[in-house]
Amino acid sequence: MYDVRKIRADFPILSRQVNGKPLVYLDNGASAQKPQVVIDAVTQAYSHEYANVHRGLHYLSNLATEKYESTRGKLARFLNAASEHEIVFTTGTTEAINLVSYAWAAPRLQAGDEIILSVMEHHANIVPWHFLRERQGVVLKWVEVDAKGDLDPQAVLDAITPRTRLIAVTQMSNVLGSVVDVAAICKGAAEKGVPVLVDGSQAAVHMPVDVQAIGCDFYAVTGHKLYGPSGSGGIYVRADRQAEMRPFLGGGDMIREVTRDTVTWNDPPMKFEAGTPGIVQQIGLGVALDYLTALGMENVAAHERMLRDYARDRLAGLNWLNVQGQSATKGAIFSFTMQGAAHAHDISTVLDKRGIAVRAGTHCAMPLMQHFGITASCRASFGLYNTVEEVDALISALDLCHELFA
Ligand code: PLP
Numbered sequence: 001m002y003d004v005r006k007i008r009a010d011f012p013i014l015s016r017q018v019n020g021k022p023l024v025y026l027d028n029g030a031s032a033q034k035p036q037v038v039i040d041a042v043t044q045a046y047s048h049e050y051a052n053v054h055r056g057l058h059y060l061s062n063l064a065t066e067k068y069e070s071t072r073g074k075l076a077r078f079l080n081a082a083s084e085h086e087i088v089f090t091t092g093t094t095e096a097i098n099l100v101s102y103a104w105a106a107p108r109l110q111a112g113d114e115i116i117l118s119v120m121e122h123h124a125n126i127v128p129w130h131f132l133r134e135r136q137g138v139v140l141k142w143v144e145v146d147a148k149g150d151l152d153p154q155a156v157l158d159a160i161t162p163r164t165r166l167i168a169v170t171q172m173s174n175v176l177g178s179v180v181d182v183a184a185i186c187k188g189a190a191e192k193g194v195p196v197l198v199d200g201s202q203a204a205v206h207m208p209v210d211v212q213a214i215g216c217d218f219y220a221v222t223g224h225k226l227y228g229p230s231g232s233g234g235i236y237v238r239a240d241r242q243a244e245m246r247p248f249l250g251g252g253d254m255i256r257e258v259t260r261d262t263v264t265w266n267d268p269p270m271k272f273e274a275g276t277p278g279i280v281q282q283i284g285l286g287v288a289l290d291y292l293t294a295l296g297m298e299n300v301a302a303h304e305r306m307l308r309d310y311a312r313d314r315l316a317g318l319n320w321l322n323v324q325g326q327s328a329t330k331g332a333i334f335s336f337t338m339q340g341a342a343h344a345h346d347i348s349t350v351l352d353k354r355g356i357a358v359r360a361g362t363h364c365a366m367p368l369m370q371h372f373g374i375t376a377s378c379r380a381s382f383g384l385y386n387t388v389e390e391v392d393a394l395i396s397a398l399d400l401c402h403e404l405f406a
Helices: 004-009 036-048 059-079 093-108 127-136 153-158 182-191 279-295 297-316 344-353 366-372 388-405
Strands: 087-089 114-118 139-143 164-170 196-199 218-222 233-237 255-258 263-265 321-324 333-338 359-361 377-381
Touching: 036 279, 059 087, 059 218, 059 233, 059 279, 093 127, 093 164, 093 196, 093 218, 093 233, 114 127, 127 139, 153 182, 164 182, 182 196, 279 297, 297 321, 297 333, 297 388, 333 388, 344 359, 344 377, 344 388
Parallel strands: 114 139, 114 164, 164 196, 196 218
Antiparallel strands: 087 233, 218 233, 255 263, 321 333, 333 377, 359 377
16 A cells, blocks of 8 residues: 555655745656665765775675665666666766767768657757767657647657668656657567667656567666666666667776777676766665665556646646646646746746745756747656645645736
8 A cells, every 4th residue: 555644754855844834846857855765875885885896806895886786687677677787877867868879879870860859858868869960960850749748659650761760759758747658669660670769767757667568779767866866877778789889988997908009898788887987876776776666666656647637637727827738648747837927937936935846947848848839837747755735735826826927
């Protein structure tokens, strides 16, 4: 039984006040709060178990290496990768997608080759491809979302031409919450020999993920949204794609041998991990994944579906609010603008005065803002510890905004 009160007690920050009001944290899409077990793991690692990894033969180095490397297996199991060797650690999704852009795509793509993107991608899944457009003449092909904010997998597949070299698509929009049927995209793309990168930054936080069932080539996640430390994360890179990749950053750990004239590479995934990594961050991520696994991602998803349905009904009662994206299968992420003069920043400031944290702005998704013809919106994004009472608090604060700004 999913006991949200008990779960909330695991997150110390949730009991604090902000501006004299109990914190209502609805900015999980930007970053999630950390359970005490993760905070303790970070403290424990720095207090008693810290040394550099992979390098020393001494006790602490071995201990730190063991703990750090155990996260690789945990992330592999969390995503159901076939092997933990298919997990490359990164500082998050941004680095993960840049890794694929630089190490896999850049050496293979020629001028005129095409990458298919949806219009609701986060900048982290746009800008690394713009690099290839600017530097190599690669063409970015955009697939629109429909009026409800859904991305039709067939529209993505229809955009494939003989020049398509990659499809890069999110599994869940960080703005609309829309969930994309990435398995259907991967199936159709594989039939045409086109690899697929899935941005799982949001989806992996809110639903069970099985990269083998999805059939993707790359699947990126970011640890700080998964209730782990910032600077943690990684990417699933299927073994055959790893074999096609050149190294990313150069330095220690990613090499086998260096002479004055030559250098040879370590085996994947180490080949893609240069220098001292985020040791404690990844250890903390491992504990966050344990925490999520113990809760059960199916249970987290069910709780968040309940919140989504409740929030959707209550927001629908505010007829002066425009909610962008109304997908029936969306996650518990709501972006909205208010009719009249109120700017998203003003709304967010009023909410903040009531202790409610939301995000306001373009959400690193400017092409999607352009698609909706808006310059900014407010976003309330829910997580595993949010409650219906917090939805009520949001609604009453929005009512106040309406009174103030209408
Ligand atoms: N992709 C999506 C869908 C996101 O929501 C985010 C973060 O907001 C990112 C990518 C980038 O993640 P990070 O900044 O942790 O690398």
